[in-house]
Amino acid sequence: MKILLTGQTGQIGHELAQSLQGLGEIISVSRQQMNLADLDQIRDVIRTTRPNLIVNPAAYTTVDKAESEPELAKRINAEAPGVIAAEAQRLGAPLVHYSTDYVFDGKQDLPYEETAQTHPINVYGRSKRAGEEAIARHCEAYWILRTSWVYGAGGGNFLKTVIRLAQEQEKLIMVDDQFGAPTWSKTISDVTRRLLLNGQAAAGTRVDPDHLRRTSGIYHITAAGETSWHGYASFIVDRLRAMNVPVKICGSDMIAPVPSSTYPTLAHRPRNSRLSGRKLTSTFGVTMPAWQTDVATFLEELVSEYGLPNKPSK
Numbered sequence: 240m241k242i243l244l245t246g247q248t249g250q251i252g253h254e255l256a257q258s259l260q261g262l263g264e265i266i267s268v269s270r271q272q273m274n275l276a277d278l279d280q281i282r283d284v285i286r287t288t289r290p291n292l293i294v295n296p297a298a299y300t301t302v303d304k305a306e307s308e309p310e311l312a313k314r315i316n317a318e319a320p321g322v323i324a325a326e327a328q329r330l331g332a333p334l335v336h337y338s339t340d341y342v343f344d345g346k347q348d349l350p351y352e353e354t355a356q357t358h359p360i361n362v363y364g365r366s367k368r369a370g371e372e373a374i375a376r377h378c379e380a381y382w383i384l385r386t387s388w389v390y391g392a393g394g395g396n397f398l399k400t401v402i403r404l405a406q407e408q409e410k411l412i413m414v415d416d417q418f419g420a421p422t423w424s425k426t427i428s429d430v431t432r433r434l435l436l437n438g439q440a441a442a443g444t445r446v447d448p449d450h451l452r453r454t455s456g457i458y459h460i461t462a463a464g465e466t467s468w469h470g471y472a473s474f475i476v477d478r479l480r481a482m483n484v485p486v487k488i489c490g491s492d493m494i495a496p497v498p499s500s501t502y503p504t505l506a507h508r509p510r511n512s513r514l515s516g517r518k519l520t521s522t523f524g525v526t527m528p529a530w531q532t533d534v535a536t537f538l539e540e541l542v543s544e545y546g547l548p549n550k551p552s553k
């Protein structure tokens with residue numbers, strides 16, 4: 240089995256490069272080798288490498304910048320996945336692709352099911368939704384795995400920003416009217432492996448393309464539970480303090496909750512980013528861990544294995 244993997248320098252791609260080990264020959268392509276903004280190069284690379292499976296976590300992910308680069312976001316997030324899907328279909332190779340909670344407008348109160356009406360409210364969300372539609376149009380065997388609020392060892396993210404701020408400042412201000420589930424890139428990639436192995440034990444190695452064909456579609460893959468950015472930041476600060484990490488902030492009560500209107504951003508964000516994991520569980524028997532469990536484990540790994548990502552300031 241030849242597996243073509245994009246985006247290895249990103250949060251999810253970095254973990255996939257580990258999680259997919261043993262499932263086949265991993266052909267990891269960088270932006271230089273396969274630029275998603277260059278549709279001809281995508282065709283050339285796929286036709287030359289002839290993979291049996293394509294896994295595509297690469298994307299244009301700078302949400303605010305996308306507002307001023309809508310054409311580039313569309314090419315990378317919508318047109319490129321369409322070309323990848325068409326090439327995958329020619330080869331009979333299934334495609335695993337990642338998408339986002341930002342395909343929804345966040346106005347509904349309940350967690351979103353996969354069948355819910357999409358209505359993105361920013362350029363990035365519109366480009367990702369167009370990518371989902373292009374994939375569904377061009378190939379028959381795909382998983383589109385929608386996730387949210389991703390953090391991980393590789394790449395910058397909210398969690399690392401909170402660690403830095405907690406080391407630099409005695410007080411923080413955090414938005415408390417947007418709700419979602421922080422999801423660890425390692426869990427996303429480990430679950431991807433599990434899905435590919437169709438429930439075999441972790442030691443299994445045989446990917447069954449027919450299983451992917453039978454279960455082709457969109458799945459929500461976010462940590463269980465929900466919080467706000469304020470709740471998330473408070474949890475991180477409490478964990479850091481419990482691990483005796485030197486921080487300036489003396490407790491989560493020093494984090495002030497504010498409405499998102501206090502912090503206008505170039506791109507609008509959905510108020511409700513909660514995605515239901517029911518279909519993931521009913522189709523594959525997979526239940527995602529609680530967000531608190533994964534954040535706590537990640538922080539322990541970050542502190543004990545890698546050292547702090549930011550040195551405490553004087």
Ligand SMILES: NC(=O)c1ccc[n+]([C@@H]2O[C@H](COP(=O)([O-])OP(=O)(O)OC[C@H]3O[C@@H](n4cnc5c(N)ncnc54)[C@H](OP(=O)(O)O)[C@@H]3O)[C@@H](O)[C@H]2O)c1
Nearest residue numbers: 246248249250251270274275297298300337339386387389
């Ligand atoms: N981050 C989140 O909170 C979040 C939330 C929901 C869904 N998602 C989705 O999850 C997936 C992975 O996200 P992530 O957080 O792992 O992303 P990330 O850390 O921002 O990484 C993006 C990856 O895409 C690559 N890339 C960007 N433009 C490219 C291009 N033109 N050609 C080839 N490669 C290109 C980057 O390569 P370079 O290193 O060369 O730039 C990088 O490897 C994406 O589909 C994203 O939409 C993310």
